Amino acid sequence: MATADTIQTHNPLEILNRAFLLDFPKDAARRIETMSAAEAIESIGEQPVHILERLWSNLAPGVADALLKELPDKTAAELLMALDAGPAATLISRLDEQKQQLLFSLMEASVVWELKEMLSYPENAAGRLMDTHIIAFNENISVEDALNQLRNQQIEALHHLYLLDDDMHLHGQVDIQRLALASGRQKLASLSLPVLTFVQALDPKDEVVEKVKKFHLDTIPVIDANAHLLGIIHGSSLMDTLQEDIASDMQTMVGVSKDERALSSAWFAVKKRQPWLQINLLTAFMAAAVVGMFEDTIAKYTALAILLPIAAGQSGNTGAQALAVTMRGLTLREITIRHWLRVTMKEAGAAVINGIAIAITCGLGVLLWSHSYGLALIIALAMISSMTLAAIAGALVPIILKRMGQDPALSSSIILTTVTDIAGFMSFLGIAAALSWMLDAGM
Known part of the structure; x- marks a missing residue:
């Protein structure tokens, strides 16, 4: 218990005030919290740092911040050094940048380093998102x-x-x-x-x-x-x-670095994009190889070459829609990898229904253009099969990447494009080869 003999002052009220702050810091903090900032500083402003440290450790956020700003800079810096690193870092985080730098300049280098370490949080941690200006x-x-x-x-x-x-x-x-x-x-x-x-x-x-x-x-x-x-x-x-993350994910999905900005240098963009462009070229050769498997069929029925982009385009769009919905679900934790079958069945079901609707429209269009029932049937069946396969791929690609411990946003689009191109070409040309007798018969 502090006594008048241990407190270097001759004012009886000051002796009582200091003894109260020293021996009953929690009660003192509750009393200070009922005062205005001016009244509180008048009561405690002349107290030594070791007493202020006990008081500040019991002041609620908001009150502690407001009073810290009213203290002389040297006293505030000494108080922050006296407090434990955690509470001190929390207090200083609620000050503006200019005030922080001023107080840092008045502290010991080792304390400054410790506080700055406490103020830093990992990139995806909750601490990066929080507002420390609270009451x-x-x-x-x-x-x-x-x-x-x-x-x-x-x-x-x-x-x-x-x-x-x-x-x-x-x-x-x-x-x-x-x-x-x-x-x-x-x-x-x-x-x-x-x-x-x-x-x-x-x-x-x-x-x-x-x-x-x-x-x-x-x-x-x-x-x-x-x-x-x-x-x-x-x-x-x-x-x-989340919007920034989605924008960043949009970049990584197509092989663009998260670090690249609109005004980044051309050389920086080349270094970041070139590896993925090379990978994309390799996957394009894979899709071309599928087309090459049906070279004779295409040479015999040239109308197939005209319709190839339609098959690939529709499957690509369907896959992209499934990918976007699945990615959103994974990002917002609406789904986990254990939901893979449910998500896949839902996307496949939607693709079958959409595929039938598109098949009817596309088949009628091709029939009016070519006057060939065989060609119209081929493109219609290809729409249903390629869109269904693309939707399944769009749902599974991010889930598989997640299961493998990879970032599902990382170039999912490049992988999906390869799958949908191959699915579209294989479906259309495979069905055409199987039903070539209808084309030979002029149906």
């Missing part, structure tokens, strides 16, 4: 005090308030409308609702997407390994990130 309150303060703090900090667009227990662990949440209608003397704990879900800072982005979708959340809290609130992820920022 939370201890569950034992009153509604009136909470509303006063919200007014003092001028918080806008707030849907609910996160609550912490005395050990600073995330413990509940209060809907802002319920808070506004409650009696001023009520404790926040009496209004508390359980937090439906949360993520840790190092959880993968896919898990964040899955939880936001499952619980229909507009925000999701992010905690550290000790259940301390670090920040929140907004649904809007998550959607923006």
Whole structure:
């Protein structure tokens, strides 16, 4: 227990104030949280760093951030060095870039390195998506005090308030409308609702997407390994990130590097694209080899060469549609690899129905053009078979890549194009060879 003898001051009120802060930091933090920033700084601004460190360790997010900005820069830097690395990194992450650099310049190099390490998260981690500018309150303060703090900090667009227990662990949440209608003397704990879900800072982005979708959340809290609130992820920022990922996936699906930008140099683009163009050329030769197998048939019935692009084009479009839907399902965790049969059957069924509709339209068009029932039947049957095979391939390619531990977005389009070209050519020319007697008979 601190006593007046151990505190170097002669002012009785200052002695009591310092003793209270030193011996009862949690109670002091609750009292500070009810004050305006100016009042709080007046009470604690002259305290030594070792006392401020105990106080800041118990202040709720939002209050701690606001008061840190009011401290002299040298005192703030010393306080951050005195705090544990985790809480210190969380505090400094809520400051603007200019303020961060100023405080870093006042700290020891080893501490700066440690804090910067704590501030960095893996590329696809939840920590990369979170907003650290948050406000939370201890569950034992009153509604009136909470509303006063919200007014003092001028918080806008707030849907609910996160609550912490005395050990600073995330413990509940209060809907802002319920808070506004409650009696001023009520404790926040009496209004508390359980937090439906949360993520840790190092959880993968896919898990964040899955939880936001499952619980229909507009925000999701992010905690550290000790259940301390670090920040929140907004649904809007998550959607923006997903859109960027989809754009990036569109590039990788066709063999373009994620690093390439519209204004990248030509040489950079060549280095990134050339390997995949060579692979694409190899697959094109494979498709050409299929056509070569039916060289005699094409030479005998030249109309087949005219209709080849139709067969390949329709199968390619069908495969691309199935690929897009399956990729979206895998990305948003709507499906997993265990759903492969269900997804494949669904895409095959849709392709058969679409194939029949396209076969009727295409068959009638070819009949009017060629006056050949045999050629019309061949193209109609080819539409159904090639579109069905392409849809199955479009569903299976990303699932197989996922099962092999590969990124399903990585050049799926190139693989699928090869499959659909071969399926289209093989179906059309194979059926033509089998039904060549109809063409010979002039049917």
